[in-house]
Amino acid sequence: MIKVEEAIAIIEANSTKMPVELISVHKALGYVLAEKVFSPINMPPFRQSAMDGYAFIHSIKHQYDVVGISQAGDHSNIKLKPNEAIRIFTGAFVPDAADTVVMQEHVMANKDSILIATMPPKLSNVRPKGEQIGKDEVVFEAGTLITPAAIGFLASLGITEIEVYKKPKVAVLVTGNELVKPGKNLKKGKIFESNSVMLEAALQTIGIKKTKVYRVKDNLKATKQALKSILKKFDIVLISGGISVGDYDFVKEALLQNNVKELFYKINQKPGKPMFFGSKNETLVFALPGNPASSLTNFYIYVSPAVKNKMGFSEIHKPKVVRKLNAAITNNTGKTLFLKARYDETNVTVLNGQSSAMLNTFAIANSLLIVPQDVEEYKKNQLVTLLPID
Structure with a gap:
């Protein structure tokens, strides 16, 4: 039996990152970047108006002739003079000579001219070229989790594909003759099985949206055969129950007969003491206690950091x-x-x-x-x- 700190260290040392793949940005939610991303453009790529209003050359004057209009998507070649302004809208191109935009609420206007009632400071309401990011600057570092905002920012830079770590394939194997699926008839001596849906939900919170669930009866042959198939297909295997020392706990023996290397068994903790951690090739195996609170406790302490490590997270432990x-x-x-x-x-x-x-x-x-x-x-x-x- 080992200490909690020793168990955490052993798991960290054996949970290597997944291979890298190139995927479309719009499918990248919940993935972790494998390489730095650099901006191919300045953002914004030109000086933009931050307001609906009028662009002009800042001076002591308050009255200006309106000589044109700049809408979002236009590229105005108007050469402004010191006593001229153009009507402009949010996100639109600011003419080269203009240095300030006054918001329309601070202007009295007619068809041909404006009178600025409240003069803004020079450079107001103009977004500089490259204000968010300059060309060739780092957009995101490796290890960044891709969020909806990250996807939007990447798309705004014209980036369509990124290199990420693959998400591990995770299986949950449920053992126990006493277990019945929720929704079925509950006979005497039976209980509803909840660990699989609980673990699936916990995995979803860290970005693993698809999990395959298997069920097996409490006997060595069936457990061994189920594990033989599962170990070939998945990167992480979570086993619920059957890992203690009862007469019908066959999981550890079935794992060893499938040549799973035992890295530790039992942790000096409460709850969650009877846990097995091992590996076969690159597949990690966590045999968790069958008691629900023990299983979920060990998920948070041990499984979640290991999954995050394989996914490429730079920070795998939640700050205490x-x-x-x-x-x-x-x-x-x-x-x-x-x-x-x-x-x-x-x-x-x-x-x-x-x-x-x-x-x-x-x-x-x-x-x-x-x-x-x-x-x-x-x-x-x-x-x-x-x-x-x-």
């Missing part, structure tokens, strides 16, 4: 936060505790219902409060460390 404890905590287990909790701007409260089988409090928690294995007590009002969760 520190808050003041509302009530004392005792730890007489000698294990690291991960306690479901809620925090606000200043304080944190440990929730009732910390059982590894209970998801009701997990559903309202916004963090896991971390009590290290060598800490026996946290006093009320003491500062403690939290891992925010989605």
